[in-house]
Amino acid sequence: MPKRGIQPVRREQLIRATYATIDQVGLADATVAQIAHAAGLSAGIVSHYFGDKNGLLNAAMRQILRDLKAAVARYRGRADDTPRAQLRAIVDGNFDQTQTNRTAMRVWLTFWAASMHQPELARLQRANDHRLYSNLCWQFRRVLPPERARAAARGLAAMIDGLWLRGSLAGGDFDVAQARALAYEYLDHQLGAGA
CATH class of the missing domain: 1.10.10.60 (Homeodomain-like)
Structure with a gap:
């Protein structure tokens, strides 16, 4: 037993x-x-x-998604409750060391590729995409009109994913500080344009 x-x-x-x-x-x-x-x-x-192997892969993807959710929650919990601070915290969570170390980056790339062919992994990826967009949109809507907030959220989500993807494919260490700075610049521009 x-x-x-x-x-x-x-x-x-x-x-x-x-x-x-x-x-x-x-x-x-x-x-x-x-x-x-x-x-x-x-x-x-x-x-x-x-x-089987697919069940194990599904569990592994769920775990890396939990790690991402926990990282975002940790940064958001430490941040002020202003939209700018909360948006930056979401960016920081996505570029946390748990998501940008070599192993995590390779695992994420593997899951992204596998999600195109495995319905359960695709469902998990869609849920993750929706959570990121929804959280960003909620914060942008606090200061921008709804349509502008949705566009800003789509843009920042794409920027986070794009910066992460480029960093993972570049080889060598991922420049987290540079990625954060670029994402911050984008969100500050969106918030400044809406003021």
């Missing part, structure tokens, strides 16, 4: 091993056996907790 409380530990081990394996060999070449080996567990454990 398994020890009480071991399931979350094993699930976490397997999810982190999935990240590491994708980072090393990519999604296409990652096998359940490699992931289990990286976690120091048997391949049967993957089936027990996740069903």
Whole structure:
């Protein structure tokens, strides 16, 4: 009989091993056996907790989305309640180290590509896109007319994703400070134009 409380530990081990394996060999070449080996567990454990490789990938994407949500919430919790401060906090959360380290960036790129072919991953990606847009739009609407707020939110969401994507593909370290500065400049321009 398994020890009480071991399931979350094993699930976490397997999810982190999935990240590491994708980072090393990519999604296409990652096998359940490699992931289990990286976690120091048997391949049967993957089936027990996740069903199959797709179930494990789904759980891994859910975890990276939870990490993103937690990072954004952490920055927003520390920020003033002004629209500018809250918007900057959303930018900061998206460029947090949990989202911009080498492994996280490779995992995100893998999931984005896989979401074009796997309906469950596509659903998770759409939910993530909607959450970002909705949070940005809510803050912009505090100071801009609705249509302008929607356009500003679409633009900032695209800028966050674009800066992140360019940074991930550039090789080397991601210049988080530069990405934040560019996003801040865009949002300050939108807020200044609306004043």
